[in-house]
Amino acid sequence: MQPVITAKQLTMHFRRCEALRGVDLQIEPGTVFALLGENGAGKTTLIRILTGFQKPSSGACTVAGVDPSKDPLAVRRSIGYVSDSPALYDWMTVAQIGGFAASFYDREFLTRYEESIRRYEITADQKIKHLSKGQRAKVALSLSLAHDPALLILDEPTSGLDPKVRRSFLESMIDRAATGRTVFLSSHQISEVERVADTIAILHRGKIVLHGPLAEIRQSIWQVVVDVDDPLRAIAVMPEPAQVLSEETAGAQRQIFVRHLDPSMIDELRRTPGVVDVRHRVATLEETFVACTSGELPAQPSIASVPVREAVQ
């Protein structure tokens, strides 16, 4: 099956910053994909490029087989999209905006929209400008879902929703994926991502630093804590296939977050002169997120084990 979204080496330079730095991505149909990243990581910029609102500085992407920089309208017609600050015609009522949007789609649109509005308990003759933030979010979601798109792109979809609505909304996203449709959402909410996502990517300073199936990521990232006898003692660099996501030193203790940890690496650390204790456990997704988004990534060793260095006095 063709991927629903592909991105190859996407970059976006703004005058004062590089919002995206070589983003590669592939999203399969029938999945819930979550894009995580700290404030300013580049999530909205990536979504704006995928939805054709922004042309990338370089690189290429396709959404449902179409290049959004060449035919943004075709992309926007075929997907459902809710931005982090949805623009709605404030002077219209909830019913009027549904009727207006319905004129662009098939007859089912209005029925689905009205059903959704009823489910969210929003009064149809209320003016958009009088709605609360959460009610506006519900109207925007109802509009984006009413043409039953094969791909739904949501930037921070649950901000403004109360916990009850948030929960049922997220469950409905899982149901959508089960019917073969695809959901792409950006979020800061680790707990909700854990509940719904099949695949995640973590974006840090414009780069994808981790990408893969959530189940695999949850099992393959470890926190390793090493106590040494001297704060200046150097320990072995983890050999490939280990991928060190972050490394922190506090006195005589090192904390390392590492992907693809081999048990033999722990044994080797334990045998290292000056190492007093080594503890390791699977990292939580929140810890993984913090490890991936804290500062620069440490340089990776290019080949097998680097020998243990003696203490630098």
Ligand SMILES: Nc1ncnc2c1ncn2[C@@H]1O[C@H](COP(=O)(O)OP(=O)(O)OP(=O)(O)O)[C@@H](O)[C@H]1O
């Ligand atoms: N139109 C623009 N002109 C200049 N800089 C921009 C523009 N849009 C975004 N940026 C910059 O690009 C970087 C990424 O911004 P972006 O909005 O994509 O981040 P984000 O991950 O969505 O952040 P948040 O989680 O805070 O919404 C930021 O440093 C931002 O200041």
